[in-house]
Amino acid sequence: MLFLDLFVEGLVQGSIYALIAIGLTLVYGLLRILHVAHAGMFTLGGYLSVWATNASGSFVLSLLAAALAAGVAGILVYRLCYRPILHRPPHVALIASIGLYVGMEELFRLFFGPYGMSHTDPPLSETVGFFSMRLKYAEIAIMAGAVALISALAVVVNKTRLGMAWRATVAEPQMALSCGINNDRIRDLIFFIGSALAALAGAMVALVNNYAEPTMGAVPAYKALAIIVLAGLGDVGGTLLAALALGVIESFGTIYLGKALDRDAIAFAFMIVVLMLRPRGIFGKG
């Protein structure tokens, strides 16, 4: 069943894109900054999880460590890099962000070496039969993990006071302040959650490929940009759908378009076509 295989493979890839792109769209929604360095958190997560799994022998523990460390790193990026230049025009933050990403790549090279890192004993590499396919446990874990994380996020955003405060800050930052909501805490939180999700995506990619290397964030970074533009910037639900759609389209594209179009070019062909038809994104208003 090639069709089912490709579809599932696409969903796995799409789940990873979704985890990266959600942080990016949240930051954009809140601060109107295109947070390019977000991809650095993805790479950081990949490295940390491989390193921590090798050191501790526990994959679950390594995921927690990667998410926490990247979350804290995200808060630091906001406070040290973006907060001081928030009152400047958006391209200033964009340039800072690109610079930060390039810097992070070099830091990874310095700390972890230029050749990348692999699991000494890759976890979840056994396969299991599922209808006519064989799936790695790792792939099942990625889909289940993405669904669980994104559902948890949806509950927090829609059902809790914190989630309301966050939506209020996006809609009317000044009035949110007057309600006693500290905008700065909300931004810390967004950077923490977004970065932790990207790190978990990085950990999952490092798991599936059994490899973390300094530039692993580059391709997911521009795809995540394509996804949030497609979805209509700042739209979380749309981002989720666009990420899954891109994963599936790429998956089929490699088979049916592979000779004409490289896998990574498909994302952009898709983006160009959509933006020609719907300039504000698939789910954008108006």
Added chain:
Amino acid sequence: MLELDNLTAGYGDFLAVQNVNLRVSAGTVYALLGANGAGKTSTIMTIAGHVGVMNGRVLLDGRDITGLPAHRRTQTGMAVAPEGRRLFADLSVEENLILGGYAHARGEEPQSKQRVYDLFPRLQERATQRAGTLSGGEQQMLAIGRALMAKPLLLMIDELSLGLMPKAVDLCYEALAALKAAGMTILLVEQNTTRALEVADDVCVLESGRIAWSGTSAAARGDSAVLDLCLGMK
């Protein structure tokens, strides 16, 4: 209750409020009048902590709050229903109210909410509706309700009647009278001078960021200069 002591504030080089002195006594309604661009909204937003103070002080109940960040002012006992309502448009009516009481413990929420619903029963009917879909009058009720959720001692309302149907204006002024009767201190900005003078105890008229006239509302009703100032016809 509220005292502005030689207050000068503005944005960058622009001084929106200059050397303003005013004193609002507890339990009274104070009306800030003046033509468009006279600095009424800037005065309110300065008190709320959203405009940079260059000189002077803001005192609430004798406490100097001039340097206090905006998000901590609600705990000092003030709340604002701003110009243009500025609701959280994509959130429901109920969520807007809950956020109004964000600085208070969650346990107080049902009681505070009920008080707002008693004042504006219409909001209860619309509780699950998105705030952005309400009519102008309902939006103003929600803006006031959101402010009341903070259990303020000082309620600031900017442009209470602007753009509302007469019936909605009546409803809002009834609520205002009820709040005053319950002992609330109110700072009111209003285009409708006649309406404002009916409800206010004290009045000041701003012109180009400075106080051009101040006194009791009874005196203001008898002074034709007040009306001229409010219409920008000096």
